[in-house]
Amino acid sequence: MIETDINTPQTNPKQDTLITIQNLQVHFPVFQGLIIQKIVGAIKAVDGLTFEIKRGETLSLVGESGCGKSTTGRAILQLIRPTVGKVYFEDTDLTTLEPEEIRKIRRRMQIIFQDPYASLNPRMTVGKIIAEPLIVHNLATKKIRAHVEELLELVGLNPQFINRYPHEFSGGQRQRIGIARALAVNPDFIVCDEPIASLDVSIQAQVINLMQSLQKTLGLTYLFIAHDLSVVRHISKRIAVMYLGKIVELAERVDIYENPLHPYTQALLSAVPIPDPELEAKRERILLKDDIPSPINPPKGCRFNTRCPLVVDRCRLEEPEFREVNPGHFVACHLVEESQNRNSNPV
Ligand SMILES: Nc1ncnc2c1ncn2[C@@H]1O[C@H](COP(=O)(O)OP(=O)(O)OP(=O)(O)O)[C@@H](O)[C@H]1O
Ligand SMILES: [Mg+2]
Structure with a gap:
């Protein structure tokens, strides 16, 4: 087992919220001009998220791609500083911290990236890659080699691989190295940014199982980023569906899969394969027209109105409020009642 080190702060066990996000916005400036660059607009990559x-x-x-998932993950970790909003880690507002204080608290918040090929330095041995965060955070001890071997074992890799280089491993094994590296500093919270998207389907399940068992053993909290609803079914406790910089629906997993209330969630869900071929043949696919609009100039009213199969005039004029329609089930849509009726009386 990994030793719990002395840097782990004492936290109030009653406090069940680890991260609190309030009105998080990340806007990237758009420049024009070759010599004198002027800011002419903003990419509203993340545009007002509130969740815990x-x-x-x-x-x-x-x-979908470009809706702001990675920017959200990075803004929570302060790898990108938010334009507006608050991000609390327990009781600490990370947005007010100086870089040195952020560096210290980042030990408790790690990230696993999508691409296990690009995210590992090809010139470093696996041992050095995993030990690096320990050195950065001054946690290296004489037992560092034993610690790294233990981490390799924890993620299902042979500790004897410690002197090998990343190119000697398969994609799934490299992702395990990325996970071991994130775990080295004994974090509480991990942003998993599409950690299985570049892996073969057969390997995806293994990595998900590993992440779930590590979560149980080490008490980890995950923000798990994915493109579609097929990969998150087994790992999620709750699911937030994001569209063009905003969360449009957030609920417990069972509510998202069995009672989706936003037409965008319904469209994403209709693309999830059903294992039963008979049911798969019968089900209705909701195909969304066009691509996701530009976050520089998002549609007025509801941002989904240009692609929504149920759109009415109100949706083009008035932005729907993100509200709790059932306990723990939040939706931003003017037509929630219609969706609720449709779900309870399917044709
Ligand atoms: N550093 C940056 N500078 C300018 N624009 C950016 C920057 N990073 C992201 N963007 C823009 O912000 C928007 C959201 O990007 P982001 O990477 O967060 O999306 P995503 O949901 O993670 O997409 P994907 O599923 O493809 O990874 C996109 O329009 C992207 O082009
Ligand atoms: Mg991304």
Whole structure:
């Protein structure tokens, strides 16, 4: 087992929320001009998110490419400083911290990236890659080699691989190295940014199983980022569906899969394969027209109105409020009641 080190702060066990996000916004400036550059607009990559991540849970963040998932993950970790909003880690507002204080608290918050090929330095041995965060955070001891071997074992790799280089491993094994590296500093919270997207389907399940068992053993909290609802089914406690910089629906996993209330969630869900071929043949696919609009100039009213199969005039004029329609089930849509009726009386 990994030793719990002395840097782990004492926290109030009653406090069940680890991360609190309030009105998080990340806007990237758009420049024009070759010599004198002027700011002419902003990419509203993340545009007002409010949600919590409970201690020990996996909250999945799902949505199409470009909707702002990675920016959200990075802004929570302060790898990108938010334009507006608050991010609390326990009671600490990370947005007010100086870089040195952030560096210290980052030991407790790690990230696993999508691409296990690009995220590992090809010139470093696996041992050095995993030990690096320990050295950065001044946690290296004389027993560092034993610690790294233990981490390799924990993620299902042979400790004798310690002197090998990343190119000597398969994609799934490299992702295990990325996980071991994130775990080295004994974090509480990990942003998993599409950690299985580049892996073969057969390997995806193994990595998900590993992450789940590590979560149980080490009491980890995950923000798990994915493109679609098929990969997050087994790992999520709750799911947030994101569209063009906003969360449109957030609920317990069972509510998202069995009672989706936003037309965008319904469209994403209709693309999830059903293992039963008979049911698969019968089910209705909701195909969304066009691509996701530009975050520089998002549509007025509801941002989904240009692609929504149920759109009415109100949706083009008035932005829907993100509200709790059932306990723990939040949706931003003017037509929630219609969706609720449709779900309870399917044709
Ligand atoms: N550093 C940056 N500078 C300018 N624009 C950026 C920057 N990073 C991201 N963006 C823009 O912000 C928007 C959201 O990007 P982000 O990477 O968060 O999306 P994503 O949901 O993670 O997409 P994907 O599923 O493809 O990884 C996109 O329009 C992207 O082009
Ligand atoms: Mg991304």
